[in-house]
Amino acid sequence: MSRYIARDPRTGLPLSRSKAGGGRNLGPLTPELGKWAVLPLEMIIPLATSEIKAAEIPLGEGGGFATKQDAIVALHRVREEELDLAHDAISEAIDEDDPRLRISAILGLPRMMLRRSENLMYQLVVRLDDPDPTVSDLAWETLERIAPIFPSSSELDMEALLRKTSKKQRDRAFKVLKAISKEWVEAGCQHIESLLKDEDVDLRRRSAKLLKVITERxxxxxWDLIAWALEDRDAAVRSSGADCLPKLASTEPRIAAILVEASLGERDTSVRMKILKAIKSLDMQNPRVARLIIDGASxxxxxxxxxCISQLSAVLTGASLREAAGELARTETDPDLKRQLMALAFDPEMEGTEEEKNRFLAELDPVEDENEQPQLKISGNPPQREGHKQEQGRQVDEELQ
Structure with a gap:
């Protein structure tokens, strides 16, 4: 009697104990639950290679019959000694004339690649241009899901995919690149770098929009990619670069301050406004930022x-703030800004009303407590007048003589 092995009903893999949070999340790679998950292991290869026409599912597993399509999806479940046969079977199925079999092969391909991936990525990329739209759409969706897990395999044809002339295909290719960039920043930067150097403005615009994905990591x-985008001759590319500055200021404030300073000469109105908004995100304690704001105020x-005037009070205080605001107010032509600067330059201690000035005066010394007064009453002698004291003094002198 064979030993019972508990298996996951969705994946068909043996259940095992593991620490919480450990292992790979196979959810995005696993097909929707179906008969493939309960197909007996010994039936998978024969059914997938058409040695048998159908396989009966035990009543305890739901009953019914599994077809070749189910077996192709289940090829990743085979025993280790049958893995080579399973790999060959799914490789042949993805090129079958019947689109239903190609769909089954694409559904089972991600899980098979975890065990044996040779040549499968290339075959999936070929199916991106499949004449059947259902097969093509599924191939693109699958590539987007597995590209973050197999970035080295995706690099094989990513450059060509990103430069597809079809807008629909190019949209899908950039979705794949975005998924790669979220998981593998280095791979994403590599592709974005080549795209930002391309003469095709559409490629530069699309790649610049992905800069926010790699800004923090x-x-x-x-940083170089963001700087390139801010210097691009196309305003839309520069705009996408400016969108990264607030997020960059939270992680690398020094670099963000340098990029903002270099971009203050921006001519495009929309891009310039984004750069101005980014100023509020900078580290106001940085001397470079303080100098930037003071210069920008004029x-x-x-x-x-x-x-910049709205941020003056964040980088200057006290007398230095009043002095700087006073100098700026003398040359300011905008009435609202001039009033704002005059308010900053106002010194209530010197120019305020009497009540405002009095607030800065030192407090009076406290009055001595009655308990600290000389306790004359304790002696029992009433206080004497000054004239009486002088008279007593003369009497004493006469007696001594």
Whole structure:
């Protein structure tokens, strides 16, 4: 009698104990539950290779009959000694004339790649251009799910996929690149770098939109990519680069301050406004940022002056704030900004009303407590007048003489 092995009804794999949080999440790679999950292991290869026409499912597992399509999906469940046969079977099924068999092969391909991946990624990429739209759509969806898990395999044809002339295919290719960039930042940066250098403005615009994905974890390479985007000749690319500045300021404030300073000469109105908003995200304790805001408060662009004047009180305090605001107020032409600067330059201690000035005066010394007064009453002698004391003194002198 064979030993009973508890298996997962969805994957068909033996159940085992593991620590919480351990192991790979196979949910995105596992097909929807069906007869393939309960097909007896000894029936998978014969049914997938058409040695038999159908396989009966035990009543305890739901009953019914499994077909070749079910067996193709279940090929990843085979025993180790049958893995080579299963790999060959799914490789042949993905090129079958019947689109239903190609669909079954694509459904079972992700789990098979975890065990044996040779040549399967290439075959999946070929199916992206399948004449049957259902097969093609499924191939694109599958590639998007498995690309973050097999980034090295995806690099085989990613450059060609990203440069597809069809808008629909190019949209799907960039979805795949976004999925890769979230899991493998280095691989994402590599592709974005080549795309930002491309002459095709559509490729540069699409790749620049992915910069927010790699901003926090891209490191020095990511900073360079953002700087390139901010210097691009296309305004839409520069706009996407400016969108990264607030997030960059939270992780790398020094780098963000340098990029903002370098971009203050931006000519496009929408991009410039994004850069001005990014100023509020900078580290106000940074001397470079303080100098940037003080200089920007006297710029020719009223929008830049408004953004910088609103931050003056964050980088300056006390007398230095009043002095700087007073100098700026003398040359400011915008009435609202001039009033704002005058308010910052106002010194209530010197220019305020009497009541405001009095608030800065030192407090009077406290009155001595009655308990600290000389306790004359304790002696029992009433206090004497000064004239009486002088008279007593003369009497004493006469007696001594």
């Amino acid at each position: 891209g490191g020095a390479v990511g 710029d020719n662009d009223v929008r830049l002056r408004r953004a």
